Amino acid sequence: MEKLARRRVTAADVAREAGVSPATVGFVLNRTKGQTISEATRQRVLAASQRLNYKPHQAARTLRSGRNKVVLLVLPDWPVEHSLRTNLEVLTHALAAHGYALITYTPLPQSTAPPLWAILDPAVVIGYKPFSVQDVADMKSLGIRNIIPPPDQEVVEASPDFVLGPRLQGEYLLALGHTRLGFAKPADPRLEELVEARLQLLNQVCTEAGVAPAVAKQVDFQGPSGPLAIAQWRAEGVTAVAAYNDETAADVISAAVRHGLRVPEDLSVVGHDDSPLAARYLPSISSVAVDNEQLGLYAAGLALHYAEEQPLPDPPTGAAEIVPRESTAHIDGGHGH
Amino acid sequence: MEKLARRRVTAADVAREAGVSPATVGFVLNRTKGQTISEATRQRVLAASQRLNYKPHQAARTLRSGRNKVVLLVLPDWPVEHSLRTNLEVLTHALAAHGYALITYTPLPQSTAPPLWAILDPAVVIGYKPFSVQDVADMKSLGIRNIIPPPDQEVVEASPDFVLGPRLQGEYLLALGHTRLGFAKPADPRLEELVEARLQLLNQVCTEAGVAPAVAKQVDFQGPSGPLAIAQWRAEGVTAVAAYNDETAADVISAAVRHGLRVPEDLSVVGHDDSPLAARYLPSISSVAVDNEQLGLYAAGLALHYAEEQPLPDPPTGAAEIVPRESTAHIDGGHGH
């Protein structure tokens, strides 16, 4: 308001205003432990800081203290699923409660820009899948110590939503009397690892129940893969399909209906993620709802464990449940819900 | 690898290795203009920097030079539409070509964390809608000068996808012979402004064509709003509905079919955004495809105009087109595509 070329307000300005030294300002505002400050001075500093609208310069803080209160979440370059989004919101809130900001980032393959972890020096970097050796080396050379999943430990435990979801799909369909299952894979090659993992979990259920493994087919919402998969499933006597996620489930239903089948009378289809699409589709899609809140909180706990001296959080129980809708039915054609 | 407590490599280390001063290292690595450096020294510095794997400390750079090569994109707290995502990718790439990193950010209402612009001091902050007076004041107090849309200019020109899309929906349905249109609004209250804007544009087309304004109803994928809207549209003689986006279009179709109507024979529905859902739905949904690439490039140009001394980019032409699919037909019941 006053002068045109207004510098930003620094701790020194606040100190002058409050009649103390810059160090005292720092002690008050950061609640530095091991320092005793009289209540009167504390109030004077607080008031002055408020009056001048003082905001500490984060870059300076980072430079001095060597760490930034930022958690970087590296997302893979695939469509952000609905489940991820709610997960993310919980994570953001939980971290914010401890003063950490969450920044999400999707590295682009042919980008000329340096990766974000070089710009932000985040306190923690979280990846949805383990980082490449090169990325880890890059981060370590930048002084980033907290990497999740930890790169040194070899065995990566799968996160529980991937473990329980396919199990539930399988058990649900088997409970409806189906004995010949199909599995629908999405076309996106970037998802391959996860797809295979889910398929194996489904087959595990099949084996346990003494039925043949699921017939896995790729289904895309355009092109010939959909009709082809439907024909092959019919030929193999498949009466129920577990889909990788709700989008894939929709593609299966679409292909089936266009092929002249009725869903669920001729073919039951179950999705995964309980996304809005599942509720919205025609017919509505039975799906697996994952407890994203719990997962988000666990991720936050993990990050804080590395960033601060917090104890390790309890591993999530992986609560998940089937949400029955119109797309599934008993093998005899009765309703499954 | 060598010692355990490895400090990070600084410009001083590189200088020592190359046998020059730290200043020279800076000049070489930043190609500082107005400085002459002999080719021999340049190569020595470059080699030393490579050998030590030197990465400049961004916080220090930011502190000294006062700005960070970061563009902050503030997204509203509503579901990220498909169109936004592709838009974003183009923007990221275009900025990366100039060495800028794009960070997206959605402020959460009850968050205790400071807004991201306080942490990053970004070179530019872009909002999808104008910032509140308070936010602008906050940013200015942090020394952020480049804000898009610029807060000082009163009139905000609507971005062209919002201008053209509803026009196309209207013109398309009228061309199919429909004379009584409906407009489907999503339930999310956060979208209200945009919804009203699109409705007005649609009505503008109606007025120009000499037909009555569209009958606007709210439609949600759950609850009674869907059936209610369908009943009211039927009562008013509506034969075609333009939806706010593809999700809303899906909700309209779902409600219509459950109400016993056939789509498109009894009711035509057109969506907006040409999202995967539109292609995937049963029936597939006619929609409006927006040229997101162009919009992304424009946003990048705008950001660079403010951040560097780049000239203003040409305003986007707002290319958009109708993608006809199964959900629309001539009023006589024939096919619209």
Add this chain to the structure above:
DNA sequence: AACTGTCACTAGTACGTTCTAGTGGCTGGG
């Protein structure tokens, strides 16, 4: 009365970079 200890602060430095203000050495014009 001297010593120890706590309280309530302050002085001053370090973090790693950018960038201004030099500084010698050399060439060429007067």
Add this chain to the structure above:
DNA sequence: CCCAGCCACTAGAACGTACTAGTGACAGTT
């Protein structure tokens, strides 16, 4: 022979914070 002017660098001062190492003042102990 002197000085201007360029070349190829270097010294050193910021930037704003966090934090260590003090420093008086006073209370309590011996």
